[in-house]
Amino acid sequence: MTVEAQPSALTRPAPPRTPALMWAVVALCTAAITVEGFDLIVYGVALPAMLADGSLGLDKSLAGTLGSLAYAGMLVGAVVCGPLADRLGRRRLVLASGAVFTVFTVVCALVTEPWQFGAARLLAGIGMGGVMPSCVALSKEYAPRGRSALVATVVLAGIPVGGVLAALTAAAWGGPLGWRGLFGVGAALSAIMMTAAYFLLPDSVPSRPATGTTVQDAAREAARNPQDGGETGVRTILSGPYARRTVLFIIANFAVLLSWYGLNTWLTQLMREMDYPLGSALRFTLVLNLGAVVGSFALAALADRIGPRPVTIGSAALAGLAVLGLSQGGSTVVILGITALAGVGAHSSLTMLNDWVASSYPATARATALGWASGFGRGGAIVAPLVGGWILQAALGPTVVFHVFAAAALLCAVTLLAVPARRD
Known part of the structure; x- marks a missing residue:
């Protein structure tokens, strides 16, 4: 029995695609990613307070291990849920996944032992x-024609926007709230967002033509991908025309996620290690994510004109050079500017890479490709907190941490140069 024969509150036929509906979907998806970004990045801004909380018994190495566990979970979630979204519908997976991270973010605020938090x-x-x-x-799928890179940027800008909100919340109310209160705020925002998505978010199951898709659109897609009809998403992305691209995208995603989430996990603490006061250290995380938001929109407009390939590669190179600059220290104003450039480069390369991945596979395998690239690539995000914690615990200093994150961004740029151009 097909999904269409079993309608439920979690699956709905795709409605006609008016411009208002298109941008409403983009707004809802962006909001969902934003609250995810808050819940993810809040660990980095709460980390100094958690290290100072003697009842938890954290050291820097254990803090790095705990920080990596969310990214390990994201790997599992992306790899498993990407194919499920292609089969069962994206709305159902957004709601189910959102409910899971909301509930367990509440648990994070209530735990008393490190293993419970982990x-x-x-x-x-x-x-x-x-x-x-x-x-x-x-x-x-709902994006207006010619706005693919812009839509990907708007949606994935939710991660740094969530980081900005987390940093602002910590700077304004971190003292009275404590680290537990910061996680509680994230859980409350997530609950509000998922309630809105339940009532407002439409669905789309790519195995059937959407209501607003013309016969000509479907014919063009079939002509570009004649082999796709009976294959699953996983078989498609590992088939001959796509296998090399898939492997290179995973490596590049691993590298850029190591750099980006390494900075978001450790930047506040790294700046404390470099003798900047806590207020200034929180500002660096704020500026990192503000730079990511503002810069990614400018680069998305460029990518819509010249394509995601050169923009993604250039952004990764910019991130690597900027993080090298952070390792040198200096006046607060100069380092804030370099931090903004690091945010522009690291997040833009991640955003454009996702758009590049989504544009490189047939629609019926798109969520699978994104799930595999971001899922297995999450290994970089898992490694980042661990590496930072090990280096600091070994007293090698923040400069070495910055060098590792810079090398990762540069590896992303080099790897993407080897990705073959798509031939439709």
């Missing part, structure tokens, strides 16, 4: 990993 972050991460590929694939 287990809750792991399970919350599974939900976070399921939301991203579903939201990107759904928003791309």
Whole structure:
């Protein structure tokens, strides 16, 4: 029995695609990613307070291990939920995944032992990993023609926007709220967003033509991908025409996620290690994410004109050079500017890479490709907190941490140069 024969509150036929509906879907997906970004990045801004909380018994190495568990969960969630979204519908997976990370973010605020916190972050991460590929694939399917890169940027800008909100919340109310209160705020925002998505978000199951898709559109897609009819998403992305591209995208995603989430996990603490006061250290995380938001829109407009390939590669190179600059220290004003450039480069390369992935596979395998690239690439995000914690615990200093994150961004740029151009 097909999904269409079993309508439920979690699956709906795709309605006609008016411009208002298209942008409403983009807005809802962006909001979902934003609350995910808050819940993910809040760990980095709460980390100094958690390290100072003697009742938890954290050291820097254990803090790095705990930080990596959310990303391990995201790997599982993305790899499992990407194919499920292609089969069962993106709306269903957004709602189910969002419910998971909301519940376990509440648990993070209530735990009393490090192992309990780690287990809750792991399970919350599974939900976070399921939301991203579903939201990107759904928003791309509803995107107006010629606005693919812009839509991908708007949706994925939710991650740094969530980071900005987390940093602002910590700077304004971190003292009275404490680290537990910061996680509680994230859970409340997530609950509000998922309630809105339940009532407002439409669905799309790519195995059937959407209501607003013309016969000519479907024929063009079939002509571009004649082999796709009976294959699953996984078989498609690992088939001859796509296999090399898939492997290179995973490596590049691994590298850029190591750099981006390494900075978001450790930047506040790294600046504290470099003797900047806590207020200034929080500003660096704020500026990193503000730069990511503002810069990614400018680069998305460029990508819509010249394509995602050169923009993604250039952004990764910019991130690597900027992070090298951070390792040198200097006046607060100069380092804030370099931090903004690091945010522009790291997040833009991640955003454009997702758009590049989504544009490189047939629609019936799009969420699977995104799930695999972001899911297995999440290994970089898993490694980043661990590496930072190990280096700091070994007293090698923040400069070495910055060098590792810079090398990762440059590896992303080099890897993407080897991705073959798509031939439709």
